[in-house]
Amino acid sequence: MCFLLTLFFSVNLMPSHGISIEENNKDRYDVKIEKPATDKADGSRIYISRKTGKIVFREVIPMTGHKWSAWKTAKKATYSKDGYKVRYCLKHPHVKHVDKKVLIRTGPKWGKWIIDRNPTNNKDGLRHREDLLHKGRREYEIIPVINIFPREMNILQKSNIEKRPSRKDIQSNPKTDSKENTQEASEADSGANSAGRGQDVTDVGVSSNHVPFGAADAAIVLANGTVAAFWWILLLPLVKVMFWIARKRREAEEKSL
Amino acid sequence: MIMRRVIGIVILLILIVAGAVAYAVLYRKVKDVESDLIIAEKKDIKGEK
Missing domain, CATH: 1.20.58 (Methane Monooxygenase Hydroxylase; Chain G, domain 1)
Known part of the structure; x- marks a missing residue:
């Protein structure tokens, strides 16, 4: 009989799932969170025996996870300044979980110029630069021909x-x-x-000494023409008179002879 | 100033000076001749009736 009783108690006192009946009594243990659960990783909780001071059980805390709302633009990105958008966790409304993402500014941030083709005496060159913020955005520029005066x-x-x-x-x-x-x-x-x-x-882009015909040139030509016409009108009668006088004198001399 | 404009202005000055000189000379000559002329009636002029 004693044997049966001892067998019964020994079976009941055997640890089930790693914890004995005695140990399962949580009043005798200190519970501590060893690793808090995050949204992406599990945490752990430990049970320390008050008697022995040793960890007798380690409980896994499942990761919290999130159920995110739709992205909402909090600050719009401008040409020169970044903006940001946020989303909130719907799973834990009592705790404010916010996810934030930067919206890259719309303006370019140009990198260094890369020369594709060097200019020569008779052919333009070419260079380009790439936007560091927006992939695929590229700017080309023509390098003028080398011009020596x-x-x-x-x-x-x-x-x-x-x-x-x-x-x-x-x-x-x-x-x-x-x-x-x-x-x-x-x-x-x-x-x-x-x-x-x-x-x-x-010297690229500097033209030669040639100056096109301008308003000043036109004014000079017009002034020359005006002065010439003025003298022509004024002097022509006088010249005619002089010729007339000369002819008359010649006729008079011929008559006298 | 470019050479083209300088030449234009020089020609303009030459025209003005030469014209003024020619006018002065011709004006004086014509004036002298006018002072020698005798005003006569039409009938007194030979060949005219």
Whole structure:
């Protein structure tokens, strides 16, 4: 009989689901939240025995999750400033869970220019830049042809001629001077060329010295014509009179003879 | 100022000066001749009836 009783109690005192009947009495345990549950991850709650001070049970707290409302624009994005939109959790109305998302401004934020094609003397170049905020937005720009003024060309040519070794210089010291002179000449050529190339940024878009026919030119031409017509009208009768007098004098002289 | 306009203005000045000089000279000559003229009646002029 005693054996049966001891067997019965031993079976009932066996831990069920990891907790014994004795341990299941929560009055004897301290309950603590080990890890709070978030909307995306489970949390855990622990039971610490008051007797032993050891953790006897660990309970999983399911993740909270959210049931989001529709996005609502709180601040509209402008050309230069970002806006934002929000949505609220409908699952826990007593707790204010807000999700916020930035609305990128509509204006571009241009990156650096990338040259697609360098300009030459007779062909335009091309470059582009990309919007860093909005993918796929790209701006192209034509780089004008390299334009060197004729006057500057003359200066360059003159400088080349001056720097080039003359025949006399070469003949005076053919062994030593010729190499130096040719080197100088090549340097001068390269310098001139590089100077010419250097014009592409500064002189691009500057036109030549040609000035179109304007209002000032028209005024000068009109003034010239007016003055000529005025003198013609005023002087023509006088000239005619002079011719008449001369003819009369000649006739008088012929008669007297 | 560009050369084209300078030339235009120089021509204008030359026209004004030359015209004034020519006018003065011709005016004086015509005046001298007019002072020598004798006013006569039509019948006194030879060849006229």
